Amino acid sequence: MNAPTPTAHLAPEVAQRAVPDAFLAALRARFGNNCSTALVVREQHGRDESAFTHVPPPAAVVFAECTQDVADAVKLCAEYKVPVIPFGVGSSLEGHLLAVQGGISIDLTRMNKxxxxxxxxxxxxxxxxxxxxxxxxxxxxxxxxxxxxxxxxxxxxxxxxxxxxxxxxxxxxxxxxxxxxxxxxxxxxxxxxxxxxxxxxxxxxxxxxxxxxxxxxxxxxxxxxxxxxxLPEAISAAICSFPSIEAAVRTVIQTIQLGVPIARVELIDHNTVRMVNAYAKLGLREEALLLMEFHGSPAGVKEQAETVQEIASEFGGNAFEWATTPEERTRLWTARHNAYFAAVQSRPGCRAISTDTCVPISRLADCLLDSVTETDASGIPYFLVGHVGDGNFHFGYLIDPNNPQECETAEALNQQLVNRALRLGGTCTGEHGIGLHKMDFLRTETGEGAVDMMRTIKRALDPHNIMNPGKIFSM
Missing domain, CATH: 3.30.465.10 (Uridine Diphospho-n-acetylenolpyruvylglucosamine Reductase; domain 3)
Structure with a gap:
């Protein structure tokens, strides 16, 4: 099950494809000011939230405003065999939008109707x-x-x-x-x-x-x-602190297995609660906590919440804090959504290598607890959050990008975590995708035969390999 360890801070060594001057001239003729070759614009479209560095930016950026713009840009790319990379807001974590083989970026943010x-x-x-x-x-x-x-x-x-x-x-x-x-x-x-x-x-x-x-x-x-x-007739959110991560996870497992139709249930470990408190000036108890939300009729929401509170109390859950107004719910969910930024700020200059495993709910405790023990022993600072209601959780290893030893340690932890998730019937990515970072893990998870089938589909639909090449698998 051991896949080669990917390097988080350097993209794969792939030759950049030539971008002919005639192509750039044709692009400018068609798009005018909606085509930019300015370095600052290209650099903005040549990076995302991943830990990859040292990847040259695209040769040009086309700002598409309609379907015909996209079609015309792709036709020119097909004619000149130039790679084309779609761009949204640049929030991907796996290097999806990096121009590893050169080419152009098509910015779709103006197509916002x-x-x-x-x-x-x-x-x-x-x-x-x-x-x-x-x-x-x-x-x-x-x-x-x-x-x-x-x-x-x-x-x-x-x-x-x-x-x-x-x-x-x-x-x-x-x-x-x-x-x-x-x-x-x-x-x-x-x-x-x-x-x-x-x-x-x-x-x-x-x-x-x-x-x-x-x-x-x-x-x-x-x-x-x-x-x-x-929109649900009634929405109620709550946070509940626990004496350990295991107690919080066991609460989630029992909740799901009992069929409680909970809408959201997020795990935040004590490290991350501390970071969020410092970042957002909150006063949350610095213990493992679950952030939950219930949707339905007023009676249904009340019944769901009471059931979960009863389950949580069996595992030592305490300090329930309820939020029924939109403002109170926003305050609680802001804490969760700010976890990444709070963690990065806790170690100035760091980069976060994010994991994305997902396992069957019955194996969540096994996978998560062993991974926490492993990560604690490594000495690498980290944050931990998870959409644990569906078995998906994320470590964020906070590394000094200029420290090769930390990069290697973080990647080793990630590999051990992925291998553990696969042994337990899970996946290397629950939601972030493969991009650059998880290409080796995809092969380990699905096998060469499945990846070969994906390549066959890719060759049939993109015979010149111009559509975001170098992502998901190598050709």
Whole structure:
């Protein structure tokens, strides 16, 4: 099960492809001021939140404003065999948008219109640059909401490309379950449509699911139709502190196995609570805690909360703090969403190497507790948060990027964690995707035969390997 250890701070050594002057001239002729070769713009589009460094930026950035812009840019890339990398807000953690083989970046943030709200059918169609917060703001008058919340205010296009999920996945699922239809520009510049707004279909191959999670390697999404959900009649949030991580995790496992329809349940370890307190000036008890949210009717929410409080008390849970107003809930969830920034600030100049394993809920305690013991023994500072209701958790190893020993230690910890998760029937990535960082882990998890099948699909749909090349697997 041992995969080669990836290097977190250096991208793979891959030759940059030539970007002909004639191509850049054609790009400028078509896009004018919407095409930039300024170094500062290219550098902005050549980095994300991953720990990778020393990757040259793209040769140019095209700011697309409509599907035709994307199609024309991709057609030029196909003609000159130049790589093309879709760009949202740059919040990915696995090096998805890095120009490891050169090429251009297509910035989709100006394609930020909500195109059609079909409230009666509980669907909405958006352009890829719409962010999740923007979407919920624009549909709030309908009494509906879009529940997928990966933490960052990511674009719907980026969330679809990485098959994101986040804090609400335990009840509402991931982008895989919530994307119904797509408009996609293929590697030849052709515009195709996949799926419909209908709840189900048996019409041919499921191309929508093929594209969702493809990380920009098969096409560029230009329209996305997603499911919406009625706003719950009542919402209640609570935090509960525990004497140990194990007690918190056992509470979650029993809650899920009893079938309590909890909407959110997040674990924050005592290290991270301390960091969040310092960063956000909060007064949370510096113990392992669960942050929970319940959705439903007032009576249903009350029953769910009382059941979970009873379970928690059996495992030493205490100091329940309830939040029923939007302002109180926002304060609690801000603590969770600020965990990454609080952790990075706790060690100035550090970079965070984030893990993303997910295991069956019955094996969560085994995987998490052994990993905590291992990480504590390493001496590497870290933070730990988890969408533990669906078995997904994240260590963030806080390393000095100029210290090779720390980089090696963090990568060794990550490899041991992934191998443990795989032995327990889990995956190397619950929501961040493969990108650059997890390419070796994908091969370990799925086997060479499955990766070869993925390569076959890639070659068929992208014969010149111009769509975000060098990601997910090598060609």
């Amino acid at each position: 909500v195109l059609a709200i079909n409230a009666e059918d509980l669907t909405v169609t958006v352009q890829p640059g719409v962010t999740r917060k923007q979407l919920n703001e624009e549909i709030k008058s309908t009494g509906l909401f879009f529940p997928i919340d990966p933490g960052a205010d990511a674009t719907i296009g980026g969330m679809s490309a990485t098959r994101a999920s986040g804090t609400n996945a335990v009840r509402y699922g991931t982008m895989r379950e919530n994307v119904l239809a797509l408009e996609v520009v293929t590697s030849s510049g052709e515009v195709i449509r996949t799926g419909t707004r209908a709840k189900k279909s048996s019409a041919g191959y499921d191309l929508t699911r093929l594209m969702v999670g493809s990380e920009g390697t098969l096409g560029v999404m230009t329209e996305i139709t997603v499911r919406l959900y009625p």
